[in-house]
Amino acid sequence: MSLKHVIGRGLAIGRTALHRAVFNPVLRTAAQLRNLRPRQASYSNSSLLPSRYRYFRVSLSGLAAQLQRHLFRTASGTGSPRNRAVFLAFGLGMGLIEQQLEEDRNSSAACKEIQALFHKKMKKYENPFKSFSAGYKLEDYLIGQEIGKGCNAAVYEAAPANKDYTFANIYSSEKQNTSAEKSEKDLVPVKFSSGSIFPLAVKMMWNIGEDSSCESILKMMGKELVPASPHAMSADKRTVTLKGHFGYKTKKLEPHPNVIKIFRAFTADVPLLPDAWESYPDMLPTRLNPTGIGHNRTLFLVMKKYPRTLRQYLDETIPPHREGVQMILQLLEGVDHLYKQGIAHRDLKSNNILMEYDSVGSIRLVITDFGCCLAESYWGLKLPFNSTCVDRGGNMSLMAPEVVSAVPGPCTFIDYSKADVWAVGAIAYEIFGRPNPFYKTGLESRTYHERELPALPQQMPPAVQLLVKLLLRRDPHKRPSARTAANMLHIYYWNEKRSFLNPAIMNKTVDWLLCQCATAILQSRGYRGNTVEVELLSCFLSNIDMAEFQTGIAYLEFCGQKIK
Template structure:
C-alpha cells in the first residue's frame, strides 16, 4: 500500500504543476493572477493583466527541457542505490508529470514558431501611402493655398494643391500630388465639408513661430517633434543635416508609415505669408511686417500632409457610428498607439481634435493620429521621462493625461513612464465614439488625478461586452494592471474575427488558435489590399494584427476575454 500511495502522491504532484498554469490556457492563469478589481456587469472580480507566463519567467519554462528525463533517470538510479520504494515511486511519477509538461512546452514552441512565420510574411507587406510620390514641393510657391480648415494652439491648417507639373518622362511614376482615384470618389461622396478634396488633396500646416528665431536651423531644431511622422524625403538633403541634432540636442526620431498615423510628405521653412483669415483669426502671431502689433518671427515651419475631410470630433458631432464601426474605430486608435510605442514614441496629446477621419469605399471611418507637437520621442526609445523639475513638460491636454502622469511629483530620480499613457487616453476617447460624454471633460467632471474606477459612467448596453471590458481595463488607474495597447488591440481583434476560435478554448486551445491564425492569414492574403467589398479599413487592421503577432500578448488577450465571459455567465446564472 505504501508504494501505491507514493505513486499516487507523485501523480498528484504532477497534476499540481498542471493546475498552477503550465498546461492551462492563458485565460485561467490570468484569472488566478488577478490582483485588482474591475466590474463586468453587476459582479465584481479581480484580474491581473499578465501574460500566460511573463517574459521574466521564460528562463523557468526553458529550464524544464529535459527535467523529466533527469527525474526519471534519478528514479532508476535510486533503485540501484538502495533508496526506499516510496522515494523511487515519487521520482518516477513526478518525472512522468513533468514529461507531460514538456509536451505542452513543445506545443508552445510550435505555436510561437507559427506566430513568427505569420509575422514575417505580413511585415514584408509594406503599407502604401495614400498619396502618389512626387519629386518637388520644397517651397511654399509650389502650392496653391485655399481656405483655412483648422486652427490649434500652435498652428493653422489650410487646404492646398500642388501647382508643379511632372516631367513628361515620368507621368506615370511621379505625377502631381493627388489621391488615388478610388479614394477621391469615396472622399468626395463622404465629405462633411463643402471644400473639394479633388481640387485640394493636400493640407499645409503653418506653425506659429514665437521664439525660435528666423533661421532654418533654429526653426527645425525647436520644432523637431513635428517631424516625427515625416517621410524619408520630407526634408531636402541639406535641411536634413541641419535637423539631426533635434530639440535640446536630442536626435529626433522618425516613425515608419502606418495606416493609422499621419504622414508628413514635405517639411520646409519659408517666410510667413498673409493667408486668408490671418488678420481675423490669429493677428497676434503674425510678424511685424504683416501686423505691427504681431509677436511672431518672419519665418516658420510648413508641413505638407494629406487633406482629410474632418476630425474625429467634428464627425461625432453630426454622426453616430454603428457599434461595429465604433469597435473598429477604437481598434484603429489602439493600433496607431501600439505602432508609436513600438518605435519609442508617446503622443502625449491624444484627443478627438487630434484624430483625422476619412471613409473607405465601404463607408467605414478610417482614423489617423495627427499633431505630434507634444510628443515624447527620445533616442533611447524608453518612453521614460526624467521628471526632476516643474519646468519639464508632462504633455498636452491635461484632461486626458493618464493618472501616472498627472500625479507625478517632480524630484530627484523621479521618472514618468509613458508606455501606457496613450492607451489610457484611447479608453477615455472611446466614450465619445460610442455617443457618450468624455468622463474626463468638464461636463462629467472626473479628474484623472483622483477618480475611482467605480465612478466611470456606464456605457450603453448595446456596446459589445468585450468592447466594454477593453475600455474598463484601459481606464485602470494603476498602469501595472492596465493592458498595453497591443494586448487591448488583440482583444478586439479576437472579439471581432476570432469568436469561433475562442468558443471551445481548453488545454489544446492555443493549437486551435494557431490554426485559426493560419486560416486568417490566408484569407487576408487572398483579399488583397481592399477586400471583396472595398472595406480597406478592416483589411489594414487585420494586416496590422498579423504583422505584430506575439504569443505572450495573444495569450494575455485570450485570458482577459475568457475571464470576462466567465464573469458574465456567472452573473446570468445568479440572476
C-alpha cells in the first residue's frame, strides 16, 4: 500500500470516527499519552451543539494537536513509517471534524433563530370571536339544528343572540314547562332557525353521574376544558381548580391551528333542544322526561362550527395522494403540539377530527373531543397503572399495543408518549381510501404482527408507505416520535417535485431552511392569508431542531435504501 493511500485511508477514518462514536477510547489514549485522566464534561445545557455531540470531553482541535505533537516527539523512534503516517492522517482527520462541528454550531444557532421567529408567529393564532365579550350564559345564544351526537354529548349549531331575536325569547315557552308530569306533545320544543347564520357550535354534555352543582360539574368534566381559552369561563368560575382522576391539576393547552379551541364554557339548566326527544330522550332530566336519567344542570362548550368530521368526508371522498399527505402532516403536527405540553389525546379517531376548507380549497383538520385525554400536571404522559380500575382511555380498537397489552401492578406505568402517533398510522389507511385495519373484523392491536398489515395503494409514494409502517411498529422504541415523523413528511412534501431526497438538504441544510422561511413569510402576507400549506410550513419552522431534523433525514435515507 502506497503512502498516499495510507494517508487517504487515515483521513477517511478520521472523518467517519465521529459518526461511529469511537472517541472515548481515543480520548483515553490521548490522556494516557499526557499522563492525565479524562476530565468530566463541562458543557452547559445552553450549548449550541446537537445532543449527540455533547459527550466530547476535550476539544477535537486540541486532541488533533496532541496527536500531532506526539507524532513529532516519536518521529525518531522505532515506529514504522506506515504507522506514523496513519497516526498523522488520523490527527489531520480530527482537525477536519472540528471544522464540521463549527458548521454544526452555526446550523444549530440558525435553527434556533428560525424557531424563535416562527414561534412568535404561531402565538398570533388568536380567538376569531375575541370581540364577542358576552357568552357566559345559555341565553346569549341562538340555537340551530343538531349537527352531531356522540356517546356523551350532543352538538348544535349556534350564533350570538342579537337585539331583535334574543335567546331569552326563544326559551320563553320552555321555562313554563317545569312540570315532570307533562306528556311529550305538551312539551314545546325550542324554536330554531337553519341556514348560514350560525358560525358557532354548542356542545351540551350529558350529566348522568354528578349532581347539579357548578363546581362538581366542572371538576368531573374538566378534561373537556383542556383546549379552552384563558377567558372561556366567567371570572367567578376561573378560580375553580380543575382536577384529573388522580387529584392533580389538569393542564391547559396553548392554541394551535390543528387543535380545537373552546371559546366559552359554562353550566346551565338542560333545555329541550331540537330533536331532543328523538335523539337522546334518556339523557334528559326528569323535569323534561319522567323516565330520563340526566341531571338538571350540565356543562356547555362553545366552539367554532366545522362543516363535518373527517369520517363523514372520507365516506364520500378519497382525497388525492398529496392532499392525503397534507392531512397526515396536520395530524402529526397537532399530536406533536399536545405531546410537547405533556398531553395525550388517547381517543384519536376519524370521528374525533373535524374539517373545513381554507381560502384555496385545501382541507384543514382539527383534533377535538378531549374527554378521554391524559393531562395530569404531575404525571405527564405516563399513567400509573396499579389497578384494572384505572381507565386506559379511548376505544380498544385504536389503542396502541403498549397501552392495550399493559398489565397492572405496583410501580407500573403506561407510557402514552407515542400512543397517539400509532393511532395516526391507523387513520392514514382511512385517508388513503383503505379500511382501517383495526376496525370490525380486522387486526387486533394487542396481537397483530407487522407483516399482517394490509398494503396501501400502489400509487402512494414509497416514502409515505414506509412512514405509515413505521408509525404502526409494535415496539414504541422503534416507532418515530410525532416530531420526527412530521419532519420526514415535511422534507418529502416540500421536495416532492424535485427528487425523493434532494441532496441540497444534506449539503446545504440552513440554505434550504432559509428558503422555506422566505416562502412562508411571503405566502402568509399574500391575499390568500394563512392557508393550510402556510400553517404547516410555519409549524415545521417553529419546531425546527437540527438534531431532530437530521434524524428525519436519516429515516428518509433508510426509506431510500429500502426502496432501492
